[in-house]
Amino acid sequence: SSLQCYSCKHFFVVNYLVTSDTVPSFSDCPLINATRCAIIVTWDLNNNDTVLLINNENVLSTKDTLEDSIAVMAYMERVPDQEIPIVVHYLQFVCMSSEKCNSELKLTSLIQTVSPFVPQSAACRELNNFTIECPPTDLDACERCQILVDKWPSASVELCATCPRTTPNGNLIARSTIFVLNNRTQLADHVQLDCQLKGCNSVDNINRIYKTSKITFDFGKFFNLSSNKIV
Template sequence: MTNTTVPPLPSDCTVVTASRCWVSIFWELDFNRTFLEFRDRPGMASNAPSRDMVTVRIVKGMERNNQTLSSGREVNYECDSSDKCNGQEGLQKLLSSLSVEDQFQEELAPLLKIISPFDARAADCLYFHNTTFRCPPPDLRRCHRCTVEVAQQTSLTEYACATCEVDESRDNFVERFKTFVLSNPKEDIDVAILGCQLEGCNTVNNANLVYKASKITFDSDKYFKN
């Protein structure tokens, strides 16, 4: 689905009264499938200004062949600027103003090689953080991969967390997501995450490769011109 192929809402959709509207679009690019979900969301304070926001996510995981990355993209849009702002017209306007690119397969696939069996001690996952929220120390008995998460706000590093992940339900992965406040595109948060198993792979330098190998932009001039 693109900005030119956004379908109308299904006839059985119920329009509800709510403070904020929300829609999620998820693309399974490998299978050429798109999933849409529409909901209402809790509102902000009644005297708060309108604050439409969009979060764009690129996520790829290593396939079992240890060469190819699965490919998915997601857009979450939350708005209160107009009635039915999360409908067909609002989505067309939003998608035509977004640009998403990545070269994760070409640039990062070697970093995501699956190591089986995984030896947490040999992997020597880095542990450091400058966060005020939880960044748990590695638990070598349960560790399945090294991880690093870095967030930037207006291109300045806000936080970094490098540790060891205990979730065994997924394979090695790379993810980038960026949130824009549409009325002020400079007010954004930009996050890069890497889950890997090579020795000492969860460095900030490798997280920065996620930024270099992808691009997520929002054209506010085009959005407000439409």
């Protein structure tokens, strides 16, 4: 059976990174009858532009299916004699389940759930009462939101929420602390969250990490075991 698909004759390029709020119009492209429709979006992070292909052809090979599918890819390549690596994000949507399923509205909803990280629209939180340096936000070079939190035994809380220039790891959740043996105390309970969802470096998410994880150390048991081993 066939269905109606939008089919733009050529791919088109826009000179910005497309987000769910900035999907360009392609509703003037003709409708054709086809067995499946397709949307392909390529975000070029080096040139800050986006290539869109809206049709029913030129899709990656997939087995025939009556189900809709999404293929996503993050791609980085270092080219010889080129200092900056090529960085591309890619989305392919193939649909067979409904008429005009490769519409602007469908693309908007797809990007809302599967999208490249765009610092300018990521709404990373910015808070800082750290006693040590908190990396400043740099929207031109930021790769992900970040929040660092130290909870001290005195009940004071220090935090640094930012969108820093570099994050050496990928998306990350980490919790750590130090127990001091000679006076049986605990230093700061530290949590780090590096993430790429909108507004994800929030205090609420930090509280979820504290709530769903635990680090404990039994000083009494440790010293009892140690003393029992002394001959």
